[in-house]
Amino acid sequence: MTSQPNPEPHKGFGDLGERPWKAAGLPAHPGADPAAYGRSWETLANALSGFLDALAESVPGRETVEALAADLTTWSDKLKPLASPERDRVFGRRTDLHGRGQSMSPKLVVIRSDRDSVEGTVHFGSYFLGGNGAVHGGAIPLIFDEILGRLANSADRPPSRTAYLHTDFRSITPIGPDLSIRAWFVSEEGRKRILRATIHHGDTLCAEAEGLFVALRPGQP
Numbered sequence: 026m027t028s029q030p031n032p033e034p035h036k037g038f039g040d041l042g043e044r045p046w047k048a049a050g051l052p053a054h055p056g057a058d059p060a061a062y063g064r065s066w067e068t069l070a071n072a073l074s075g076f077l078d079a080l081a082e083s084v085p086g087r088e089t090v091e092a093l094a095a096d097l098t099t100w101s102d103k104l105k106p107l108a109s110p111e112r113d114r115v116f117g118r119r120t121d122l123h124g125r126g127q128s129m130s131p132k133l134v135v136i137r138s139d140r141d142s143v144e145g146t147v148h149f150g151s152y153f154l155g156g157n158g159a160v161h162g163g164a165i166p167l168i169f170d171e172i173l174g175r176l177a178n179s180a181d182r183p184p185s186r187t188a189y190l191h192t193d194f195r196s197i198t199p200i201g202p203d204l205s206i207r208a209w210f211v212s213e214e215g216r217k218r219i220l221r222a223t224i225h226h227g228d229t230l231c232a233e234a235e236g237l238f239v240a241l242r243p244g245q246p
């Protein structure tokens with residue numbers, strides 16, 4: 026399987042657009058216009074991730090904790106009235122940005138992608154600490170589902186969902202450094218797409234995964 030690298034690899038990588046909703050038989054929906062935000066949504070997503078890392082690392086005094094809780098509550102109260110249906114939301118839907126404009130999984134920086142494979146870097150901040158400098162064992166399948174799921178749904182393929190995701194933890198995945206991440210198609214037969222991925226720190230294999238993604242039948246959520 027060979028194809029040309031995408032010159033702007035993160036732009037639209039795994040962008041499902043309206044396909045999931047169409048597959049589920051829902052009408053097209055305008056959604057939020059990413060262009061309306063300029064770079065500000067990216068700045069917000071970076072600030073949010075940076076905040077979570079700083080909070081995870083800090084040992085603040087009681088006054089700071091109380092002030093922070095009050096500030097966060099003020100922002101939640103401002104945002105709650107702006108809640109919108111899933112298809113209109115921006116958080117996690119900005120596939121034109123590295124990291125999709127969200128903080129739930131670490132930022133995936135796509136360096137190269139084509140129809141059947143993708144390569145990039147991932148960096149786990151302190152927010153994703155399990156213990157003793159190693160990434161939490163649940164955060165690793167999270168980034169594997171992200172990269173495999175996006176690749177499985179790339180290049181105008183009909184939307185699919187993860188049926189299984191098998192992860193092998195080969196050595197600790199360190200918090201802090203940029204790690205190399207790679208994913209590729211193994212096979213694509215009927216509705217079944219099998220893909221694999223690896224995470225390396227330098228030459229050390231940290232973790233590897235295999236996922237089965239099954240294309241949704243019409244009306245499947």
Ligand SMILES: CCCCCCCC/C=C\CCCCCCCC(=O)SCCNC(=O)CCNC(=O)[C@H](O)C(C)(C)COP(=O)(O)OP(=O)(O)OC[C@H]1O[C@@H](n2cnc3c(N)ncnc32)[C@H](O)[C@@H]1OP(=O)(O)O
Nearest residue numbers: 039041045117118170171174175184185186187188189239
């Ligand atoms: C659509 C996405 C919408 C997102 C839109 C937002 C845009 C944001 C942009 C970017 C996002 C980033 C990207 C992330 C992507 C992440 C994706 C996920 O994590 S999805 C959440 C976790 N997964 C579930 O919740 C699935 C729950 N399970 C199901 O819904 C069904 O089980 C499903 C659809 C997977 C299959 O069910 P059946 O009834 O349609 O099909 P059957 O007949 O069971 O299976 C078909 C074939 O697959 C095999 N199969 C199914 N499950 C298997 C398994 N666990 N192990 C082995 N084989 C399995 C079967 O044996 C069968 O094979 P034979 O045709 O007989 O050869």
